[in-house]
Amino acid sequence: MRPAEIIVGIDASPxxxxxxxxxxxxxxxxxxKLRVVHGVHSRWPDSAFSPEHAQFAAQRHAPEILAGARADLAQWAPDIETDLTTEFGGAAAALVAAAQPGDLVVVGNRGHSTFAALLAGSTCQQVALHAPASVVVVRGRTNGAGGIVVGFDGSPMAGEVLTTAFDMAEARGCPLTVLRAFRPSTPAWPAESPPPDLLNAMTAKLELQVELAESVVPMSEKYPTVTAEVHVVGGDPADLLVEASRTAGLVVVGSRGHGGFTGLLLGSVGLHLMHHSRCPVLIARPAS
Structure with missing residues (x-):
């Protein structure tokens, strides 16, 4: 298996x-190593152009797009190893095929050509759902300001998500906030009656806070330079993460989960975050 890479999909959009x-x-x-993939379709559905014309146009513009990327990289990151390629067959398919566990796949939040309607369309969702590696959707504020926020749900995947978040925070030298959503169910007793201690929402929240803090201890020992805070917050998980993204530099979530983050990337919570986050979103997957 080759060393882990950063893989980014590009087109001609800003x-x-x-x-x-x-x-x-x-x-x-x-x-x-940075692998830059310009993924193009050989034809576009509902296009007035023939498949042959579309493929010719894509081939004609591909060198120009790659040349622009190469010039940018020479200015931004002259010392990193890079590989720039054009792949036919579709942007999502090209990125998924290029990735392996341990890589980080990066996509933008809007575009045209083969990356048209990222977030609104299928490319970003296909990559997020099917890539064998972690995926970053670059959107919103990208100046690097703010710490990292990670969504924690207590699922079997949660440990891997925490590891990814701590690792990203260490690399950036920034603080980390571990957020767990808490939505108490409607009480089964009359409002005027005192709730049973066992079903007391405040007690349950405090227990989750203790559980969350204990879950973070091993990571804090492994990453002693990372300052981490833990918070159990009442509310809708999607709304909480979007609100946290207003001041964060990166939001980290798992590709699967339960509890406060049920259905992430499979239903409305994940789609809401990918549409409305105010900063880049990292969808974490295990490195093996």
Whole structure:
């Protein structure tokens, strides 16, 4: 298996250039090779152009797009190893095929050509769902200001997500906030009656806070330079993460989960975050 790489999808859009810059910065921090993939379709559905014409146009513009990316990288990250290629067959398929566990795949939040309607369309979702590696959707504020926020749900995947978040925080030298959503169910007793201690929402929240703090201890010992805070917050998990993204530099979530983050990337919570986060979002997957 080759060493882990940073893989970024590009097209001719300004948003693609922002994603490329984000990926170049990450490759520099990590000392990793940067693989730049210009994925194009050989034809476009509902296009007035024939497949042959579309493929010719894509081939004609591909060298120009790669040359622009190469010039940007020479300015932004002249010391990193890079590999720039054009792949036919579709942007999502090209990025998924290029990735392996341990890589980090980076996509922008808008674009045209084969990256049209990222977030609104299928490319970003396909990469997020099917890539065998962690995926970053670059959107919102990308100046690097703010710490990292990670969504924790207590699922079997949660430990891997925490590891990814601590690792990213250590590389950036920034603080980490571990957030767990808490949504108490409607009480089964009359409002005027005192709730049973066992079902007391405040008690349950405090227990989750203790559990969360204990879960973070091993990571804090492994990453002693990372300042981490833990918070159990009442509310809708999607709204909480979007609100946290207003001041964060990166939001980290798992690709699967339960509890406060049920259905992430499979239903409304994940889609809401990918549409409305105010900063880049990292969808964490195990490195093996």
């Amino acid at each position: 948003e693609s250039r922002i994603a490329l810059r984000w990926a170049a910065d990450e490759a520099t921090r990590r000392g990793r």
